[in-house]
Amino acid sequence: MDEKKPSRLYFIGKKEDLIQAKRMTVTLDGRDILIIYHQRTFHAMDLQCYHAGSSLETGDIEEINNKHCIVCPKHKYKITLAEGEGIYKAKNPMEEDSTLRWYSKGIKQRVHEVTEVDEDIFVTLSNCPGWIESDYYQTETGRAELKKEQESKDGEADVNADEDF
Numbered sequence: 001m002d003e004k005k006p007s008r009l010y011f012i013g014k015k016e017d018l019i020q021a022k023r024m025t026v027t028l029d030g031r032d033i034l035i036i037y038h039q040r041t042f043h044a045m046d047l048q049c050y051h052a053g054s055s056l057e058t059g060d061i062e063e064i065n066n067k068h069c070i071v072c073p074k075h076k077y078k079i080t081l082a083e084g085e086g087i088y089k090a091k092n093p094m095e096e097d098s099t100l101r102w103y104s105k106g107i108k109q110r111v112h113e114v115t116e117v118d119e120d121i122f123v124t125l126s127n128c129p130g131w132i133e134s135d136y137y138q139t140e141t142g143r144a145e146l147k148k149e150q151e152s153k154d155g156e157a158d159v160n161a162d163e164d165f
């Protein structure tokens with residue numbers, strides 16, 4: 001992200017409409033964003049999962065360690081809605097009591113700021129400096145990779161469809 005670029009508020013829609021919709025996707029300044037309304041709070045984050053680029057749009061939301069997390073539909077990675085932190089459950093082999101606990105991988109998914117002004121909702125794209133893994137799928141290379149994968153899947157679907165005839 002360009003940290004020198006001044007932040008801009010993007011109008012997303014009317015609050016009531018977004019509450020009804022619960023989720024929506026938008027492209028702001030070439031970036032795909034998922035907006036979620038969950039438990040009276042709006043969240044915005046990069047649409048494509050940092051792990052392998054799957055869309056998070058239909059991910060379930062779970063509460064883990066008192067944080068609301070979206071669960072990527074593809075490989076079930078968990079990402080906190082508020083921070084974009086990747087979390088995982090594991091045993092610490094250094095501990096005698098080897099029970100499963102939640103650990104953090106750090107910030108993996110770029111989250112953006114949502115602002116309510118009267119009945120309108122705005123998003124400001126994050127200009128948090130440095131590379132965050134979900135940035136990859138907002139680059140030309142990342143998008144090309146996703147497109148290629150999608151095309152190969154479409155090809156497979158066509159092959160299967162041909163078998164029906």
Ligand code: FES
Pocket residue numbers: 049050051052053054072073074075076077
């Ligand atoms: S693409 Fe999201 S968990 Fe793998």
